[in-house]
Amino acid sequence: MVAFGKKLKDRQIEEWQGYYIDYKLMKKKVKQYARQIETGGIERRYVLKDFSRMLDIQIEKVVLFLLEQQGILSSRIAKFGEQQETLQIELDLVKIAALREGYRDIGRDLLKLLFFVEINAIGLRKILKKFDKRLGYGFTDYYVKTRANHPYSQLQQVFKHVGLGAVVGAISRNLAELEDRQGSYLSIYDQPTRPLQDPVIDAIRSAVDRLSYSTNFLTFLGQHALIMHEELPMPTEENPDDQRYNFMSLFMNLVNTFLYMVNTYIIVPTADDYSMSLGAAATVCGVVIGAMAVAQIFSSIYFSAWSNKSYFKPLVFSSILLFIGNVMYALAYDFNSISVLLLGRLFCGLGSARAVNRRYISDCVPLKIRMQASAGFVSASALGMACGPALAGLLQLKFKIYMIHINQNTLPGWVMAVAWLLYLIWLSISFREPDRVSHKDLVHDYDTRQVGSDALEKGATQPLLSSEAHQDGEDDDQECDVSEELSEDSHAPVSSLKAAYKLLTPSVKVQLLIYFMLKYAMEILLAESSVITSYYFHWTTGKVSVFLVCLGLTVLPVNIIIGSNISNIFEDRQILLASEIMVFLGILASFNVIIPYTVTQYVLSGLVMFVSAEVLEGVNLSLLSRVMSSRLSRGTYNGGLLSTEAGTIARVIADATITLGGYAGESRLLNVTLLPSLAICILTIICTCLTYNSQY
Known part of the structure; x- marks a missing residue:
């Protein structure tokens, strides 16, 4: 990517540089605190x-400048509004075209202002993370x-943009009126779902959505893929990925994503019967x-x-392994071997x-359609998850071909083997490997910047500053600034899991724990469903x-509701905590205690747990x-x-829990497997509450 390694400072608008958060100054202040704390001073x-x-003080500087620029834009809109009233009576097409271009100029200036705010928001989040990491305090x-919830909060002005939203609305309304001057005069407020008619307004609204975390169905769905985008925005569109897409x-x-998810869940309804037909217990389905x-x-x-080197060859290798694995899964019945089943x-x-699949979308799909591609990735997974069990329900046949048995247990393996073979042929004909020159350049760019990054990772285990460093003063500060800029602002990817782990803050660890919990709970529900029912x-x-x-x-409808409505009303962290509580209630309602266990209880509690986990994800x-x-x-x-x-890992542990729970007997399996889910869910709720204000 052209601008992948640029620093915060490089993205600043030159004429406004004096009004940005002074990130470098604040970094020096954090280092100064670290020195003083080390000496106990x-x-x-x-x-x-x-x-x-x-x-x-830094935030107030940003906010006051923001309000000043917002006022200037508002004055320009007001003057154009006066001209517009006259022109709509005169119907002077030349002047109307000029006026429309004037509104677009205001839109472009507003887009610059939005980028200004976004750079400051990123700088603020970065310095808060740096403070917590360096000093070990829960400063965020x-x-x-103390700031975000105050009625006079200036912090909210950086992250929530009601005033800027009003300017966006004014530009949109006036441009829409000029566009429709010869037809209907319906307002944008009367047609909230009308398509955007100007690329400038498209860009502005996208920037506002990104700033306020306002979202829609595609964005919310695409987030499930966790295909991360550039943290630093660009005021002009750059699409070097177009050549690789x-x-x-x-x-x-x-x-490939769809078939793999079908392959994963097609055996769930029959895994217990297949295990028993090979002489194993029904609960061995967890291991299978x-x-x-x-x-x-x-x-x-x-x-x-x-x-990092190829996309085509891994997909070919994947298809071959899946073909072999499914053939082995199907033949295990004729070999009468649980070992062959597991090997398959x-x-x-x-x-x-x-x-x-993720890397291709992240590296090769242009930014302008990357969110749609991410949503496609998640939709393919959800569709595969639904189609797998549905296909298993249809494969209720029983016959023999020579010495090979075809039945409801072996058919999933044979069907998927054929599917992967056809996919392999299609892949060989249709897939085009992205331009390797661009890819090598990108990797080389990463490697060049990795030097500074490795220095920081090694330095994390060393004292913050030696006694000689205290004497070096400003020169040492400058050297440290350079290394930090290389390591933190370069975006260079980490080179090992250990290095990646060092970058995990408490907030990130809590989010990964939540992800572990929801996958664990969902796997328990799905994998043991055939045995329990x-x-x-x-x-x-x-x-x-x-x-x-x-x-x-339920996956897509739930995401439509959350992505289009609820996520624009409540903060993500509020939805997060509420969803965790709902998962907890769903797990709690699933227990078999005293009263006879009914289909209604099982289905409703399972639905609450699954839907809540989907929202939570x-x-x-x-x-x-x-x-x-x-x-x-x-x-x-x-x-x-x-x-x-x-x-x-959550799914592996959940499946192992089901198999181990089988030793307690099928009558106790439900409660035994739900207890760990309940305990982990309670732990995540506690951790979420402890880090709630850091999830900002």
């Missing part, structure tokens, strides 16, 4: 108050709690289902690394190319499939992408990989 209470005052929690290649990635997730823990890493599922997990309600494979399909089909990953270091946006060890690993 300052108290914690003084540090919090002194730095708070410094931030207040203290500052946000190919629609059919993107489509092949989405098909989880074997795929176990292998995915490792495949995610090597596929992510492989995608392990091969399927080793073929998980979801890391490649068979024991309590004597459901057939068809009924289990219908139940799982109904759960899967969207806001969880949205917050995670904001509180996570920008250095985790790309490279092998990216934020998507970390979240995938957290979710996959």
Whole structure:
């Protein structure tokens, strides 16, 4: 990318540089506090108050300039408004065209102002993270709690933009009226869903949405993919990825995602019957289902690394492994071997190319359609999750071909083997490898900047400053500034899981814990559904499939409601906490205590748990992408990989819990497996409350 490594300072508008938050000055202040604390020369209470005052002054400088510029724009709009009244009577087309261009000029100036605010918001978040990391204080929690909720909050002016929204509305309304001058005079307020008619307004509204975290269905859905975007905005559109993007290649990635999710869930309704037919207990289905997730823990890493060099070869290798794995899964019945069954599922997990699918979208899809591609990735996953059990419910056949048995247990393997073989042929014909020159340049750019980054990572284990450094004064400060700019503002990706872990702040760790919890709870619900419903309600494979399909089909409608409405009314952290509580209530309602267990209780509690977890996943990953270091946006060890690993480990532990719970007997399996879910959910609620003000 052209501007991937630019610093905060490089994105500033030159004529406004004196009005930005002085990030460099505040960094020096943080280092000064670190020195004084090391020598015991300052108290914690003084540090919090002194730095708070410094931030207040910096934010006030930004806000006052913002209000001044907003007033100038408003005055220009008012003057144009007076001209517009006259021109609409005269119908002078030349002057109307000039007036329309004048409004667009105001729009472009407003876009500059929005970028000004966004750079300051990013700088503020970065310095809060730096303070907490360097000094070990919960400063973000203290500052946000005392400033953001105050009636005269200037901090809110940086993150919430009511006044700027009014300017956007005025420009939009007037441009719309000029556009419709010869037809209908309906207001934009009468047609809230009308398509935007001017690219300048499109750009402005996108910038406002990004600033205020206002969202829509596609954005909210796309957040589930955790495909992180550039932290620093650009005032002009740059699309170097256009040369690397190919629609059919993107489509092949989405098909791979869909087939893999079908492959994951197609065996869920029949895994218990298949295990028993091979002489194992029904609860061994947990190991059968989880074997795929176990292998995915490792495949995610090597596929992510492989995608640094190629996208086509990993997808080919993935398809071959999945073909072999499904054939082994199907043949296990004729071999009468649970080992072959498990090996088949392990091969399927080793073929998980979801890391490649994510990386292709992140690296090769242009920014202007990346959110739509991310939403497509999530939709393909959700559709595969619903289609898997549905397909299993339809495969109720029983016959033999020579010595090979075809039945409801083996058919999922054969069907998926054929699907992957056809996909492999299609892939070989249709996929186009992105331009490797651009990709190598990008990797080389990463490697160049990695020198400074490694220095910081090694320095994290050393004392903040040596005694000689105290004597070096300003020169040492300057050297430190250079190394910090290289490491923190360059966006260079980390080179190992250990380095990635060092960048995880308490806020990020809590978000990963929440992701672990929701994946654990969902896996318990889905993976043991066939065993539980068979024991309590004597459901057939068809009924289990219908139940799982109904759960899967809730994903898109729920995201439409949350993304289009609720997420624009409440803050993400409010939705986060409310969703966690709803997951807790769903788990609690699922327990079998005293009264006879009914279908109504199971279905309703499962629905509450699953839907709440889906809502939770969207806001969880949205917050995670904001509180996570920008250095985790790309490279092998990216934020998507970390979240995938957290979710996959959760699924592995959940499936193991089901198998181990089987030793307590099927009558106790439900309660035994729900107890860990309940405990982890309570822990996440507590951790969320403790870090609530840091999730900002």
